[in-house]
Amino acid sequence: MRCPNCNYKNLGKIGNEQYYCWNCCLELTIEDGKMNINQIEEDGSLSSLNDIFYQQGS
Template identity: 35%
Template sequence: MWVQCPVCSGIDVGKVSSSNYYCWNCLVEIKYKKGNEAHIYNIQDDGTLESAYKVDLQE
């Protein structure tokens, strides 16, 4: 099974944890939540995550 990035629609996405993924194209971390939404995070220089925005996913 592959995951598509909700930001760029790319498939170069790797799994970081059970619900977190990393897009190698956008360089963002994606956390999928219940209710068809994804939270997008920018990764800071020190490795912390900064919330960027939320994407509502359609089925």
């Protein structure tokens, strides 16, 4: 598996179906076959970046 942002292939596993990209610091979670992409904020909370990576059809 590769990071959808930077294409880095050495992701760290942080939980069940949860990965962390050490290169661009994104958390990737796989739920129901879909990858959710989150940025980790300074306070430890997560901000979804799905709207940047997945465009919805009009």
